Amino acid sequence: MTTLLPPGVSEESFRAAYDEFVALLGQERVLLHGKDDLTEYRDPYEPESWELFLPSAVVHPKSTEEVQEVVRIANRHTITLWVHGAGKNNAYGGGAPGVNGAVTISFREFREVLEINEELGYAVVSPGTTWQELYDAIQAGGHNLMLSCTDLGWGSVIANATEHGLTYTPYGQDFQMPCGMEVVLPDGDVLRTGMGAMPNNNAWHLYKRGLGPTLDQLFMQSNFGIVTRMGVWLAPMPETFRACWVRIWDEKDVIPLVDRLRELRLDRTIEGVPVMYNTLLAASAMSKRTQWYEGDDPIPDDIIDHVAKELQVGRFGLRFALFGDEQVVEYNWEKCRKAFETVPGADVWSTKCAGKDIPNLEHPGERTAGGIPGMTALNQTYWYSEEHGGHIGAAPAVPLTGEEFYKSHLLMREVVEKEAGVDYMAGIPIINARTVLPIACITYDTTNEEQSRDSYEAAKLLITRLAENGYGEYRTHIDTMDHSQATFSWNDNAYLRFVEKLKDAVDPNGILMPGKQGIWPERLRPQR
Ligand SMILES: Cc1cc2nc3c(=O)[nH]c(=O)nc-3n(C[C@H](O)[C@H](O)[C@H](O)COP(=O)(O)OP(=O)(O)OC[C@H]3O[C@@H](n4cnc5c(N)ncnc54)[C@H](O)[C@@H]3O)c2cc1C
Structure with a gap:
């Protein structure tokens, strides 16, 4: 039997639950730690030796009724459950449970x-x-x-x-x-x-x-x-699609860039979710770090300028898209082009096609902007190691003004470079007309213990420093859930006190994803 158990459960209870899971789903849909290979169910970005977030077992229900029965079994034996869909939440914990020893309900076989x-x-x-x-x-x-x-x-x-x-x-x-x-x-x-x-x-x-x-x-x-x-x-499907790009060469010019973008979002010229990126994030999708710099320290600014020019990605880039009838798209494109050309040194261009031809676009970023799924962006995680790249980070909600964005950018860059000692790479989705979610992609080599530890610590420090400046996380890694929730502490943690009251009411045995987003059931609250 497994040596890893859900919290607060005897081996005997776990064995009884396991037998019931097998009786319900069949042996082939129940995997056990220590017996089966659970590599696919851990966080691929957690160094192999850490073993922080491992499931004791994994079950694969295929229907709502089977999920209900799994939950009833877990209640009978007080078994902690975690849930994943495809289990690809990479950068936030992958398919791993947030509590070591939880039984993972995987939906990899419940897909239709x-x-x-x-x-x-x-x-x-x-x-x-x-x-x-x-x-x-x-x-x-x-x-x-x-x-x-x-x-x-x-x-x-x-x-x-x-x-x-x-x-x-x-x-x-x-x-x-x-x-x-x-x-x-x-x-x-x-x-x-x-x-x-x-x-x-x-x-x-x-x-x-x-x-x-x-x-x-x-x-x-x-x-x-x-x-x-x-x-x-x-x-x-729109008649016409335009994938549009803006590139700037001086970091500070991101201030007018963001301000023009906000105006075009507020008046609904630009819809959807535009995304900005800094030089090194763009470079990570297109090249290897060793191509540019051999040092272990963060890449200095003069080299970043060099990378920006060589790859023609600028110090910041912005991708947005226009969708609709051709005349409307053309009108909006001209309006956007004129607005962004007022940003010092900005290059502005676009690719136009019929909606039905989006899958044929050459640039993977343009296909993503047009709703075509792909996998190219995964290259970003290979910056420090092709085979063992890892990625953690922080992702605050920041008001969509140039000044606010630039302030958060400088803060995040400083923490990542100084504390994690790695390059600052940022993917920056503009989720609505008023908010930007700059994601600090702290990328590391998972076989380098020290770099990995520094990256995890830097993520926590980032969350703290951002909160001190009024920026809260929009989403968080399983390792930083309590840490992030602690920053949402207004009025003596009124939010947390309320949601934990709900938690205790709907989950009296405290079995479902305890600690998710820092919300703990009474039974396991001492674990916080
Ligand atoms: C290079 C790169 C690019 C990325 N780009 C994006 C992006 O464009 N947009 C984006 O959003 N993210 C992005 N991510 C983050 C992440 O990889 C994706 O969000 C991914 O799709 C999440 O994986 P999943 O859907 O398989 O979630 P899972 O791993 O299956 O689940 C994630 C969590 O959701 C909860 N959950 C899952 N299923 C259920 C359920 N049925 N009921 C209740 N709770 C449930 C659980 O808490 C679980 O831990 C990116 C990551 C990387 C590394």
């Missing part, structure tokens, strides 16, 4: 596109369905619909949405895609949100509210339930 409705523009998916699978199903059905997807096609649509994950076409803006969920609760009951609470309702995946408080948000970044089905809004 249940419905695609072109007339009303939505799809319905089960919890392991990936972006790539949904995209392929849309194509296979010949639907004239556009998906909004993440950089990497291997993640699960539902898991990503429950993490407040971000995608780039117009419905990506402010996380608009999810609509209507089915949720297994921590006691094994199941509910449907919004209009789904009415039997046979026809608008469950069309209208986002119901009668009374809307619950969907309660199940995102949360440990109040397990989402087993969700509606996803899809836009009609």
Whole structure:
């Protein structure tokens, strides 16, 4: 039997639960630590020797009813459960549980596109369905619909949405895609949100509210339930698509760049989720670090300037896209071009195609902006090691003004370079017209223990320093959940006190994802 156990559980209870999982799902859908190879279920960016976040077992239900039964077994034996969809939450803990020894419910075998409705523009998916699978199903059905997807096609649509994950076409803006969920609760009951609470309702995946408080948000970044089905809004394929780029050569010019962008977002000329990147993030997607610098210290500014020029990526770049009827897109493009050309030294250009031709675009970033899933962005993690690249970070919500963004940029760069001792690489999605989410991508070599430890520590320090300056995390790694939640402490932690009251009410045995986003059930609160 395994030597790793869920917290507070005897080997005997664990054995009894394990036997019940096997009786329910069959031996082939229950994996055990110490017996089976669980490499695929740990965080790929955690150094191998650390063993901080490992599952004691992994179960693979294939239906809502099986999920309910797994949860009931866990309740009977007080077994801590964690959940993943595709288990690819890389940079935030991958497929690993946030509590060592938890039993992972993996949805890698519960993946199906249940419905695609072109007339009303939505799809319905089960919890392991990936972006790539949904995209392929849309194509296979010949639907004239556009998906909004993440950089990497291997993640699960539902898991990503429950993490407040971000995608780039117009419905990506402010996380608009999810609509209507089915949720297994921590006691094994199941509910449907919004209009789904009415039997046979026809608008469950069309209208986002119901009668009374809307619950969907309660199940995102949360440990109040397990989402087993969700509606996803899809836009009609636009007639015309323009992937647009702006490049600047002096870091400080990001101030007017961000200000022009905000104006064009507030008046709705630019929709969707534009993204900025700094030189080294762009370089990591296109080249190897050793090509530019041999030193172990962070790459100095004169070399960064050199990289910016050689790769023609600038000190900052901005990608945004325009979607719609040709005349509208052309009008908006001219307006954007003129506005961004007022930024000192800015280069502004774009690629135009028909919506149906987006998959044929050569630039992978342009395809992502147009809702085509891919895997190219993964190159970013190979900066320090091709085979053992790791990535952790911090990702605060920052007001979308040039001054605020630049202030947060300098702060983040200083902490990453000084504390982690690594290059500062930033991917910077502009999630709505008023907020930017600069993601400090602290990239390290997972076989280098010291660099990995410094990177984990730097992520914590970043979160603290950002909070001191009024910036809170939009999402966080399993290693920094308590640390991040502690910064949301207004009025003697009123938020945390409230959500933990809810947690204790809906999960009295404290079995489901304890500690997720820093929310602990009473039973395990001393572990915080
Ligand atoms: C190079 C690179 C680029 C990236 N680009 C993006 C990007 O463009 N956008 C983005 O958002 N992220 C991005 N990420 C981060 C991350 O890799 C993706 O968000 C990824 O899709 C998440 O993996 P997943 O969907 O498989 O989630 P999983 O690992 O399956 O799940 C993540 C977490 O969600 C919760 N969860 C999962 N399923 C459920 C459920 N059914 N019910 C309740 N809770 C659940 C659990 O707490 C789980 O730990 C990027 C990472 C890297 C390294």
